[in-house]
Amino acid sequence: MKKHLYLTLLTAAPIILSLNNGCNAESQKDSKQVAAAPSPRHTKNLNLSIFLDLSDRIDPKKYANETMEIYQRDLGYINSLAEAFQNHVNKTKISSMNETMQIFFEPEPKSKEINELAKQMKFIFDKSTVTPAKIASIVPVYTSSAKEIYQTALKENKFIGADIWTFFKNKVKDQCILPNHQNVLVVLTDGYMYHQENLLKVGNQTSYLSPELIRTAKLNAPDFDKKMSTGKFGFIPATSGLQELSVLVIGINPQKGKPFEEDVIKKYWSDWLTEMGVTNFQIKGIDLPTYMDSIIKKAIANK
Known part of the structure; x- marks a missing residue:
């Protein structure tokens, strides 16, 4: 056994x-x-730029919104961007830190107060300057400074328009793109472009886009895509070589009663960014900050 x-x-x-x-x-x-x-940990440093369109689109008297005023929505978007940047910095190794966040206008505001606030909103973090206190100050600074900027702009009530086209032509390459970075440009605008000192026109391509232009060209129709392609309607390319830039446009706000206006605006922007070399972009309508928060943070996290 x-x-x-x-x-x-x-x-x-x-x-x-x-x-x-x-x-x-x-x-x-x-x-x-x-x-x-x-x-x-992040493999690329973040260079985040925000363009503020302080044209009359933010005027609550001219463009009232019962749910939430346009400028209040902008402030919500800016708060989400600040939170996203702060989260990014907190997850970045100090030894490899080289993170930047700043805001832009075009043309530069004549208000000294707004320009001073914009300076306060420029953050540059590297291993020699980063501190816990400085990181913790990002959201509070952006929240308070952005609020003051919009309040000042509304109080002055001098809306001369935003020259987005010239900003892309003269500043984007030099000031919004850094080598070996995740370069993100966020543009807060209603999608229309207009500045009294920049009204270029070559054929059916322009440096501006207005409700009147869309109406005159009869683009607000179901076949807008075909009309734009056949007639070569669009923005004049302002520059080229923007392959290293990601763009997030937020706030597209067409005139009411125009069923295809938003589609036309988005096609203008999409074609324009593509022609300038941007391969990674999103164009979003005017939504409540609560709903836009996750979209913004995913874009900054590059997800």
């Missing part, structure tokens, strides 16, 4: 060893998979 038991154990031993080796192999495999999991 003992001999029979001994033989049985000898016979079973290779099977047990084989099973153990299999379990060890699976365990090692799992360990390798865990070890190979991507790190939550």
